[in-house]
Amino acid sequence: MFYDVIVIGAGLAGLMAAEAAQRQGARALVLARGMGSLALTTGCIDGLGYIPGTSKAPLASPLTALSQLKEEHPHHPYAIVGQERILDALEHFQELCQVMDLPYTGTFKQNLLLPTPLGTYHPTCLVPETMAQGTLSIPGSVLLLGFRGLKDFSPFLAAENLNLLHSQGKVAPSFRAEALDKLDLGGRALNGLNLAQAFDSKDFRKEFVKKIKPTLRSGERLGLPAVLGLHFPGEALAELREMLNAEVFEIPLPPPSVPGLRLYRKLKMHLQEKGVRIFVGLSALNPLKSPKGLNGFSLGKSKNSPVYRAKAFVLATGKFVGGGLDSERGRIFETLLDLPVKYPKKRREWFNVRLLNPAGQPFNRFGVEVNEHLQPVDTEGRVIYPNLFAAGGIVAHGDSMSEKSGGGVAIATGYLAGKLAAGIK
Numbered sequence: 001m002f003y004d005v006i007v008i009g010a011g012l013a014g015l016m017a018a019e020a021a022q023r024q025g026a027r028a029l030v031l032a033r034g035m036g037s038l039a040l041t042t043g044c045i046d047g048l049g050y051i052p053g054t055s056k057a058p059l060a061s062p063l064t065a066l067s068q069l070k071e072e073h074p075h076h077p078y079a080i081v082g083q084e085r086i087l088d089a090l091e092h093f094q095e096l097c098q099v100m101d102l103p104y105t106g107t108f109k110q111n112l113l114l115p116t117p118l119g120t121y122h123p124t125c126l127v128p129e130t131m132a133q134g135t136l137s138i139p140g141s142v143l144l145l146g147f148r149g150l151k152d153f154s155p156f157l158a159a160e161n162l163n164l165l166h167s168q169g170k171v172a173p174s175f176r177a178e179a180l181d182k183l184d185l186g187g188r189a190l191n192g193l194n195l196a197q198a199f200d201s202k203d204f205r206k207e208f209v210k211k212i213k214p215t216l217r218s219g220e221r222l223g224l225p226a227v228l229g230l231h232f233p234g235e236a237l238a239e240l241r242e243m244l245n246a247e248v249f250e251i252p253l254p255p256p257s258v259p260g261l262r263l264y265r266k267l268k269m270h271l272q273e274k275g276v277r278i279f280v281g282l283s284a285l286n287p288l289k290s291p292k293g294l295n296g297f298s299l300g301k302s303k304n305s306p307v308y309r310a311k312a313f314v315l316a317t318g319k320f321v322g323g324g325l326d327s328e329r330g331r332i333f334e335t336l337l338d339l340p341v342k343y344p345k346k347r348r349e350w351f352n353v354r355l356l357n358p359a360g361q362p363f364n365r366f367g368v369e370v371n372e373h374l375q376p377v378d379t380e381g382r383v384i385y386p387n388l389f390a391a392g393g394i395v396a397h398g399d400s401m402s403e404k405s406g407g408g409v410a411i412a413t414g415y416l417a418g419k420l421a422a423g424i425k
């Protein structure tokens with residue numbers, strides 16, 4: 001089967017690349033081993049929270065910090081994409097989310113601090129509408145509500161830690177905590193996913209409001225773990241706001257993340273509606289190469305294995321978590337095409353012995369080197385396959401963990417790589 005663009009990877013970078021290619025009129029196909037790391041994330045799109053090793057305080061604006069980032073890391077994916085195209089890609093992402101009925105607020109020009117379930121903060125720049133009222137610069141009183149038995153969220157711990165930050169003048173609102181007694185989930189285990197599915201039902205929401213209304217004080221905002229529906233979070237939010245006559249917001253929980261899953265599902269559905277084919281769960285992709293470039297992939301090694309060919313390709317396979325990079329004793333390698341990966345020869349230089357070192361872990365910046373068109377290059381800077389582009393975590397020099405930049409880099413590079421791939425005739 002022949003396509004214009006094949007994207008490898010169904011994470012945020014791959015899905016954005018497929019969307020951009022499709023929008024340019026390309027017939028696009030996504031092939032992936034698994035669903036990518038969106039379900040591990042908060043569902044928020046981090047822009048640039050920190051320049052590791054320079055300051056402990058979160059950056060006020062990712063946009064304003066770009067020039068400093070470029071000085072520290074001249075080959076950073078953001079430096080390659082450039083300011084205008086980053087802004088363009090993120091604006092496009094927000095428009096797309098609006099169309100998909102999963103609105104995101106915020107801008108790359110300003111970081112927002114959102115509460116974490118442990119009562120710390122997370123700098124990020126685009127947030128689902130359901131989290132917007134949790135922004136820690138909004139003053140007032142907040143009731144954090146938990147569900148007794150839900151292990152991933154203790155409202156009491158979160159409120160205590162956030163109040164400490166409030167007393168230090170680091171966050172504007174003050175907090176108190178309550179926990180709802182055991183809820184009836186029809187015999188299903190009490191966890192974030194099951195709660196979210198329960199919140200998709202109007203009847204469940206009515207029952208919930210009845211229980212919580214007497215507890216909520218006038219003028220208080222209500223902060224809940226991120227479980228306001230897997231399919232209809234907008235409807236759930238609007239209804240709770242109206243019935244409680246209060247602002248309501250979600251706090252992302254540890255994985256599997258309901259907001260991350262919402263984004264994955266919506267993007268996937270949107271692409272499929274637009275005619276993009278998506279195959280997730282593929283165990284072995286074997287590249288078909290010729291002296292002119294990459295031709296396609298076969299889904300197995302037998303001569304009857306299905307073969308998918310295209311004019312151009314986007315590699316969006318992530319780093320170690322996504323599966324795009326792997327390591328053996330003494331070697332780090334790119335898993336699909338064995339593209340060159342630059343790393344120190346001495347293994348002890350891959351790691352920082354202090355796990356949570358503010359300067360980050362060196363291995364988080366490893367990846368594939370690319371030129372200004374996001375084409376992977378060899379150690380001499382020569383393009384390896386003229387019809388191959390790379391996007392997201394697999395691109396070297398970004399460190400989503402310590403910079404808090406993963407989603408922004410995935411969108412900016414994915415959007416550009418998809419457009420460039422669609423331009424190959």
Ligand SMILES: Cc1cc2nc3c(=O)[nH]c(=O)nc-3n(C[C@H](O)[C@H](O)[C@H](O)COP(=O)(O)OP(=O)(O)OC[C@H]3O[C@@H](n4cnc5c(N)ncnc54)[C@H](O)[C@@H]3O)c2cc1C
Nearest residue numbers: 009010011013033034036037042046318322392393406407
């Ligand atoms: C725990 C955790 C929490 C995070 N939280 C946030 C957050 O809140 N906000 C934020 O902005 N960022 C966050 N990030 C960072 C963010 O998830 C990543 O930077 C970003 O999602 C990378 O997207 P990607 O599409 O490049 O790769 P991934 O999402 O990792 O996707 C890689 C895709 O490629 C496929 N693949 C890999 N190798 C192969 C192969 N050989 N053959 C076929 N398919 C392959 C995978 O199956 C997958 O579909 C977090 C990361 C982690 C690990």
